[in-house]
Amino acid sequence: MRVILPELKELIAGREEKLIRDLFRFFDPVDVAEIWDDLSDDERVYLLKTVDIGDSVDIIESLKTGQQKEILTILPKDNVKAILDRMEPDDRADLLFALPEVERKKYLELMATEEEAETEELLHYPEDSAGGLMTTDYAYAYDDMRVSEVLKHLRKVARDFDDFHYIFIVDRDNKIKGQVSLKDLITAGPRRPISDIIDQRVVSVLPLADKEEVARVFAKYDRPSIPVVDRLGRLKGIITSDDVIDVISEEATEDMHRFAAMTGETGDYIETGTLTMARRRITWLLLLTFAGFLSGYVIESHSSILKYIIALSFFIPVLTGSGGNAGMQSATMVIRALATGGISLGDFFRILRKEVLIGGVCGVILGVATALRALLVQKNPILGLIVGLAMFLAVTLATTLGGVIPILFKKLGIDPALASGPLITTIMDALTLLIYFGVAITIFSLI
Amino acid sequence: MRVILPELKELIAGREEKLIRDLFRFFDPVDVAEIWDDLSDDERVYLLKTVDIGDSVDIIESLKTGQQKEILTILPKDNVKAILDRMEPDDRADLLFALPEVERKKYLELMATEEEAETEELLHYPEDSAGGLMTTDYAYAYDDMRVSEVLKHLRKVARDFDDFHYIFIVDRDNKIKGQVSLKDLITAGPRRPISDIIDQRVVSVLPLADKEEVARVFAKYDRPSIPVVDRLGRLKGIITSDDVIDVISEEATEDMHRFAAMTGETGDYIETGTLTMARRRITWLLLLTFAGFLSGYVIESHSSILKYIIALSFFIPVLTGSGGNAGMQSATMVIRALATGGISLGDFFRILRKEVLIGGVCGVILGVATALRALLVQKNPILGLIVGLAMFLAVTLATTLGGVIPILFKKLGIDPALASGPLITTIMDALTLLIYFGVAITIFSLI
Numbered sequence: 001m002r003v004i005l006p007e008l009k010e011l012i013a014g015r016e017e018k019l020i021r022d023l024f025r026f027f028d029p030v031d032v033a034e035i036w037d038d039l040s041d042d043e044r045v046y047l048l049k050t051v052d053i054g055d056s057v058d059i060i061e062s063l064k065t066g067q068q069k070e071i072l073t074i075l076p077k078d079n080v081k082a083i084l085d086r087m088e089p090d091d092r093a094d095l096l097f098a099l100p101e102v103e104r105k106k107y108l109e110l111m112a113t114e115e116e117a118e119t120e121e122l123l124h125y126p127e128d129s130a131g132g133l134m135t136t137d138y139a140y141a142y143d144d145m146r147v148s149e150v151l152k153h154l155r156k157v158a159r160d161f162d163d164f165h166y167i168f169i170v171d172r173d174n175k176i177k178g179q180v181s182l183k184d185l186i187t188a189g190p191r192r193p194i195s196d197i198i199d200q201r202v203v204s205v206l207p208l209a210d211k212e213e214v215a216r217v218f219a220k221y222d223r224p225s226i227p228v229v230d231r232l233g234r235l236k237g238i239i240t241s242d243d244v245i246d247v248i249s250e251e252a253t254e255d256m257h258r259f260a261a262m263t264g265e266t267g268d269y270i271e272t273g274t275l276t277m278a279r280r281r282i283t284w285l286l287l288l289t290f291a292g293f294l295s296g297y298v299i300e301s302h303s304s305i306l307k308y309i310i311a312l313s314f315f316i317p318v319l320t321g322s323g324g325n326a327g328m329q330s331a332t333m334v335i336r337a338l339a340t341g342g343i344s345l346g347d348f349f350r351i352l353r354k355e356v357l358i359g360g361v362c363g364v365i366l367g368v369a370t371a372l373r374a375l376l377v378q379k380n381p382i383l384g385l386i387v388g389l390a391m392f393l394a395v396t397l398a399t400t401l402g403g404v405i406p407i408l409f410k411k412l413g414i415d416p417a418l419a420s421g422p423l424i425t426t427i428m429d430a431l432t433l434l435i436y437f438g439v440a441i442t443i444f445s446l447i
Numbered sequence: 448m449r450v451i452l453p454e455l456k457e458l459i460a461g462r463e464e465k466l467i468r469d470l471f472r473f474f475d476p477v478d479v480a481e482i483w484d485d486l487s488d489d490e491r492v493y494l495l496k497t498v499d500i501g502d503s504v505d506i507i508e509s510l511k512t513g514q515q516k517e518i519l520t521i522l523p524k525d526n527v528k529a530i531l532d533r534m535e536p537d538d539r540a541d542l543l544f545a546l547p548e549v550e551r552k553k554y555l556e557l558m559a560t561e562e563e564a565e566t567e568e569l570l571h572y573p574e575d576s577a578g579g580l581m582t583t584d585y586a587y588a589y590d591d592m593r594v595s596e597v598l599k600h601l602r603k604v605a606r607d608f609d610d611f612h613y614i615f616i617v618d619r620d621n622k623i624k625g626q627v628s629l630k631d632l633i634t635a636g637p638r639r640p641i642s643d644i645i646d647q648r649v650v651s652v653l654p655l656a657d658k659e660e661v662a663r664v665f666a667k668y669d670r671p672s673i674p675v676v677d678r679l680g681r682l683k684g685i686i687t688s689d690d691v692i693d694v695i696s697e698e699a700t701e702d703m704h705r706f707a708a709m710t711g712e713t714g715d716y717i718e719t720g721t722l723t724m725a726r727r728r729i730t731w732l733l734l735l736t737f738a739g740f741l742s743g744y745v746i747e748s749h750s751s752i753l754k755y756i757i758a759l760s761f762f763i764p765v766l767t768g769s770g771g772n773a774g775m776q777s778a779t780m781v782i783r784a785l786a787t788g789g790i791s792l793g794d795f796f797r798i799l800r801k802e803v804l805i806g807g808v809c810g811v812i813l814g815v816a817t818a819l820r821a822l823l824v825q826k827n828p829i830l831g832l833i834v835g836l837a838m839f840l841a842v843t844l845a846t847t848l849g850g851v852i853p854i855l856f857k858k859l860g861i862d863p864a865l866a867s868g869p870l871i872t873t874i875m876d877a878l879t880l881l882i883y884f885g886v887a888i889t890i891f892s893l894i
Contacts, residue, residue: 028648158634165612182629187605201475222689224671241688242669252699253783260779269784278808281776289813292765300761313760314747317876318739325869329728332707336700337716361725421868422772429764
């Protein structure tokens with residue numbers, strides 16, 4: 001079920017307060033985000049002022065940061081305050097994080113004291129750390145309570161937050177002792193001490209853990225939420241799986257962009273300006289063009305042999321191309337397996353052996369195909385021998401290098417995704433040409 | 448906290464039943480999966496027979512499919528039955544799905560009648576559909592109940608499943624009416640009808656929805672679980688966010704592998720055999736090698752001009768390389784934005800305009816760099832003009848094509864990720880050479 005744009009516009013035009021409010025008994029406010037760009041500023045403000053505060057908070061939370069910033073500047077102060085005070089602490093911190101210092105201060109002052117302090121604390125953590133992902137709105141109870149007391153306590157505080165799954169159990173020093181699922185809580189006898197049903201198998205992350213690490217912990221342990229706990233064992237907040245779903249998707253995007261040799265932040269395609277995008281791409285393009293001159297130099301220093309048998313030049317693109325393609329395949333395979341934990345640094349020799357073999361198999365097939373082409377089209381068996389052998393060697397080497405370079409990068413503390421497709425194809429261009437002319441010279445010297 | 452391998456091995460060797468069982472009060476059984484390969488078959492069997500049945504089920508569920516198959520064949524029948532009967536229906540169906548017909552039948556017969564029927568039903572759905580992802584173990588209640596009745600009902604059935612977050616509310620025909628979070632349930636007055644606190648904003652997916660679609664729904668609506676509902680509105684099962692986290696990661700891997708021109712299933716790097724891997728790579732490598740011969744043909748048909756000015760050949764690799772790199776960047780950008788919903792087919796002209804501009808900017812910079820190189824190193828202004836102009840045109844065209852080919856693919860119903868890096872670089876090789884010789888001929892004819 002989706003909010004239908006013309007209907008919503010009509011309801012707003014007719015100032016149908018009650019109908020608009022009722023809409024959100026059936027539609028998720030998230031759906032409004034999808035048609036946000038099609039609403040005028042007046043319509044947006046009217047909508048946010050009309051629906052229940054909970055729904056208007058949900059609408060704001062599901063907008064993109066740029067859209068959030070925009071609407072906050074045109075909404076009346078009272079509404080901004082009401083919305084900010086009720087936003088999820090993590091979403092609110094993300095929004096404020098994106099604002100310039102001055103505006104951030106202005107909004108912080110607008111907020112209720114407790115929310116302000118909460119937000120200030122969250123703003124201390126780097127945006128892509130566990131602390132930057134976590135929310136401070138979580139359900140907790142003390143380890144000396146009974147089941148009935150916990151339930152009573154929860155009923156009292158439940159209105160403060162959206163929803164929860166686990167109740168985190170802490171001692172009076174806020175040190176985490178374990179967790180209880182709501183399900184276990186309602187099925188346990190009310191007189192039992194909470195420590196009877198506590199699950200002590202807490203999987204937690206440190207506040208400064210990188211968000212990639214957080215994503216891996218979620219992927220491994222299959223839990224709906226994971227607590228953020230400092231080195232002293234104190235509960236600082238929790239991260240919920242919906243935030244991690246976004247992280248996993250963003251991380252994959254980041255890796256892909258790096259693999260395509262793009263630098264900088266991976267913003268929204270539509271929102272990002274043309275020049276910003278060009279800047280993200282040109283750094284590596286330029287570097288790789290300079291590196292590409294190396295290949296030119298290799299050809300230049302062998303131009304005498306090339307003049308002697310010009311047909312050698314016909315095979316330059318297919319050789320460098322296939323070398324690049326093969327290298328890109330193994331690099332992609334290994335980079336992705338490193339990112340998802342499918343392989344680790346200890347697997348170096350296993351990977352080396354495997355990629356050499358795969359490269360050899362592919363190299364033989366492509367080598368034969370290329371040799372046949374030279375034999376059938378150029379009718380030149382010597383040329384066939386040269387290009388076939390060069391193809392075999394280039395593909396085997398490319399596959400091997402594509403597989404091991406990302407691992408070496410990781411060993412050196414460099415992001416393996418930087419072993420990009422363009423980097424590998426450019427390196428392979430020069431190496432393939434060296435192999436090619438080397439093979440040609442050797443064979444000519446033998447006959 | 449992780450299970451430490453030597454300790455566990457020692458405990459098993461000493462047959463320390465009680466200590467081993469107690470271990471899992473503090474360690475997540477998932478951790479055992481990590482050291483599974485380091486245990487002997489005897490140790491594995493002893494461990495699974497010793498720990499609580501719930502923990503042994505958790506251990507089995509967190510193993511890779513290959514490991515699951517292996518251990519089931521050596522475990523005594525009684526243990527296999529106990530484990531299968533208690534596994535999560537979706538994990539169990541995945542395991543049985545991976546088995547050959549005969550074995551699957553054998554295990555199905557071993558299972559309790561109810562579990563067998565449940566599994567048979569799940570096996571009907573394609574593995575990568577919503578039906579293949581869902582579990583049939585979910586909490587539900589009827590829409591004519593009161594809060595207290597729902598709680599009573601839940602306490603009765605809760606032992607049947609692991610954990611839950613929402614209670615799905617259905618009518619007596621199993622048609623979904625809405626959902627209630629456990630939190631709302633415990634905070635509501637016990638005498639209230641459940642319909643008072645029901646959340647009717649159900650976001651559901653169809654049983655045959657593709658898992659990519661499921662992942663997008665989760666990413667958008669930020670819910671811990673989403674019901675699978677058929678066209679008649681009947682509740683068939685639910686999908687939980689932990690399953691979707693795996694899907695999102697797998698989908699990204701699949702896209703990356705396709706982008707690197709690899710075909711077939713993206714299995715585990717270590718588990719997949721060398722020949723299987725070579726087979727995944729060779730199809731496109733071979734096709735693209737044949738396509739690469741086209742580039743050779745372009746050079747061959749211009750070999751007279753190449754013989755006349757051999758220096759033209761020095762720039763072939765850098766031109767084709769930069770064209771390929773630029774195309775790969777925009778293709779990656781657009782493919783990923785299409786996958787995450789950042790752009791849609793309707794944005795075609797916006798993307799076209801943007802990529803032409805980005806390509807133009809990058810093209811000018813790379814063109815100038817290349818022209819300078821020819822001017823400074825080859826001391827040849829005509830050559831500089833030719834290579835600079837060719838670079839500008841090639842990069843602009845490559846960026847544009849890289850941006851629009853994935854969209855055209857999607858419009859034609861082809862997976863945009865198939866507009867792979869290798870495909871685009873290979874196409875660009877031929878086009879760049881055509882541009883290059885075209886520019887050279889034009890300029891020579893003008894002077």
